[in-house]
Amino acid sequence: MALFRYSRSIYGGSDQLIGASWDLLPWFVGAALAFIVVHAALNALAKHRANQS
Amino acid sequence: MDQVASNKPQPAAGQAERVIRHPALDRLYHWLMASCVLILMATAFLPILGIKFEWLDIHWVTGVVLAALIVIHIIRALFFQDWRNMWIGLRDLREMRRDLARLFGSRIEPPKPGKYDASQKLYHLGVAVVVLSVVCSGLLMLLKIDTPLWRRNPYLFSADTWGVIYVIHGMAAMTIVAIVIIHLYFTLMPDSWYMLRAMVRGWISREEYTKHYDATRWKA
Numbered sequence: 001m002a003l004f005r006y007s008r009s010i011y012g013g014s015d016q017l018i019g020a021s022w023d024l025l026p027w028f029v030g031a032a033l034a035f036i037v038v039h040a041a042l043n044a045l046a047k048h049r050a051n052q053s
Numbered sequence: 054m055d056q057v058a059s060n061k062p063q064p065a066a067g068q069a070e071r072v073i074r075h076p077a078l079d080r081l082y083h084w085l086m087a088s089c090v091l092i093l094m095a096t097a098f099l100p101i102l103g104i105k106f107e108w109l110d111i112h113w114v115t116g117v118v119l120a121a122l123i124v125i126h127i128i129r130a131l132f133f134q135d136w137r138n139m140w141i142g143l144r145d146l147r148e149m150r151r152d153l154a155r156l157f158g159s160r161i162e163p164p165k166p167g168k169y170d171a172s173q174k175l176y177h178l179g180v181a182v183v184v185l186s187v188v189c190s191g192l193l194m195l196l197k198i199d200t201p202l203w204r205r206n207p208y209l210f211s212a213d214t215w216g217v218i219y220v221i222h223g224m225a226a227m228t229i230v231a232i233v234i235i236h237l238y239f240t241l242m243p244d245s246w247y248m249l250r251a252m253v254r255g256w257i258s259r260e261e262y263t264k265h266y267d268a269t270r271w272k273a
Contacts, residue, residue, distance in 0.1 A: 004220060018224030022101050025230065029183030036238045042156045049158065052214035 001027075066171055071256040072273040074168070074248075083252055089119040090184075090229065097226055109133060113198065116191045138168045138271075141178060154203035180232060187225035190218050257260030 001023055006015035055099050075083070096112040097251035130136050151163040169177070197207045197215075210218070248260045257265075262273055 016212050017220065018228065019219035021085070022223070024224075025098065025101070025227055028227040028231045032234035035231075035235055039238075041155075046138065046156055046158070049160070 070259040072259055072262040073255055074257050074273075075255050077255065078129075078253060080255060082122065082129075082176055086119065086126075089115050089122065090233065093119065094226075094230060094233070098230070110200065113191075113195055113200070115193075116188065119184075120188045120192060123182040123184065139174055139177050141171070141174045145174055149175065165265065165267035165270075167267060176236075183225050183228045183232065186221055187229060190222035190225065193218050194222060 003019040003048065004017055005019045005021050007018045008015055092115045093112060096108040096115070100108050127156065130139070148163050148166065151159070151161060151172075152172060153165060155161065193210075195203075196209055197205055199205045207215070239245060247257050249263075251257050261267070266273075
C-alpha cells in the first residue's frame with residue numbers, strides 16, 4: 001500500500017511527489033469504524049456494570 | 054429586561070424551563086460549516102471513487118467560504134465569546150483520565166463538566182488542527198488555478214514544496230472523513246440526543262442541565 005502519489009518525469013528525472021495516496025482512504029474510514037466499535041462495546045460494558053451495582 | 058440581562062429563559066406556562074445551550078448564531082455557524090465540509094468531501098472524494106463531474110469550481114469556492122467562516126469563528130470566539138469554555142486545562146486532563154477509567158471498568162463517577170466536557174474540548178482541538186491544515190494548504194493550492202480574482206502562479210513554490218502541500222491537504226482531508234464519521238456516531242448515540250436537539254433548536258431542559266452539567270462551571 002502506497003502512502004504517497006508520485007509522477008514520473010518524462011525527462012527521466014527522479015519521481016516527483018504529488019500528494020497523498022488515495023489508497024489510504026479506506027484505512028481512514030476503517031480506523032473510524034474500529035474506534036466506533038471499540039467505544040460502543042466499552043460503553044455498553046460500562047453501562048452493564050453500572051446497572052449491576 | 055432582567056430576563057435579557059441574565060440571558061436565562063423563563064419557563065412559559067405549562068412548559069418545562071429551558072436553558073439556551075447554542076444561540077442561533079452558533080447554530081447557524083455550525084450548520085454552515087457542516088454544509089461546507091460535506092460539499093468539500095463530496096467534491097473531493099466522489100471523483101476519486103469514479104463519479105466524474107466538474108468538481109473543481111464548486112470545491113474551491115466552498116473552500117473559500119469555509120475559510121471565511123473559520124476567520125469569523127476565530128474572531129467571535131476570541132473577542133465575543135468565552136474562549137475558556139474550550140480551553141483544555143489540567144483539570145480537563147484529569148477528568149478525561151477518569152472518563153477513560155470508567156470506560157475501562159472503574160466505578161468512580163467522573164465529576165460533571167462545564168458547558169463542554171474534556172473529550173469535546175479535545176475533539177474541538179483536533180478538528181481545529183486538521184481543518185486549519187486543510188484550509189491553509191487549500192488556500193495555497195488556489196495559486197495553481199485561474200479564478201476571476203487572481204491569475205495562477207504555480208512557480209511560487211518548488212515542485213517538492215508543492216508535493217508537501219498536496220500531501221498535507223490530502224492527509225488532512227482523509228482525516229476529516231474519519232472525524233465526520235466519529236462525529237456522526239457520537240451525535241446519534243441515544244445518550245446524546247439532547248445535544249443534537251440543542252444544536253438544532255438551541256436549548257436543553259433544566260432537568261438535562263442539572264443532570265449533565267456542573268452549574269458552578271457552566272452558569273446558565
